[in-house]
Amino acid sequence: MKTENHEVKPPEEKKPQEKARPEEKEELDQENLDHLVDEIKEQLDDESEEIRVVRINPKKPSWKSRLLDNALSFIFDALLVVSLNGYLKYAESNIWNLLLLSLMFSVIDLILRRLVSRYFFKLMISSLGTIMIPLMIISFILAWLIIPRVEPNSNGQVMIFFVVFIIARSIMRILFLGKNKIIEIRKVKK
Incomplete structure (x- = not known):
């Protein structure tokens, strides 16, 4: 019978891992970034200093700016x-019912946008924001179903309204949000 000698090591004490301080974390991130920039320079066979890394830490909008954005969206x-009802005459209704329709549309659209941007952010990014167009149509149909006093004149006029509304609303949002982003970038530069 053969026996083997095994060394028995005492169990090592587990040392509590030290959490990296924010300064160390930034240094590690900076080291990784420098390493990645060097690799890219080697791949491009370029020794010039044309590659720059810019970090922008976006701030979460305050409740005041969110409230202002939502109020402007409701007004738009x-x-x-x-x-568009005055121009296309797509619905037979008074102005108060149309305002109620636009308010319901804005609320439903806001809720759907927040849900998609919160839970399906990757889908929103991969579709370059085009997923918001069907959400806009769905929210308008739901608002139209909730407000029964707004009767459409004809399907053709309603379709033209949808197309013109989507284009005009998208242009207004792009112009308004673009202006806000420029202001935020200027704040970051200072």
Whole structure:
């Protein structure tokens, strides 16, 4: 019978891991970034200093700016709905019902946008924001079903309204949000 000698080591004491301080974390991140930039320079066979890394830490918007954005969205939607009804005459209704329709549309659209941006952010990014167009149509249909006093004149006029409304609303949002982003970038530079 053969026996083997095994050394028995006492169990090592587990040392509590020290958490990296924010300064060390930034240094590690900076080291990784420098390493990645060097690799890219080697791949490009370029020794020039043309590669720059810019970090921007976006701030979460305050409740005041969110409230202002939502209020402006409600106003834009109300103006579009009422003015397009005056031009296209897509619905038989008084102005108060149209304002209620635009308010319901804005609330439903806001809720759907928040849900998609919170739970399906990757889908929103991969679709480059085009997922918001069907959400806009769905929210308008739901608002139209909730407000029964707004009767459409014809399907053709309603379709033209949807197309013009989507284009005009998207342009207004792009112009308004673009202006806000420029202001935020200027704040970051200072």
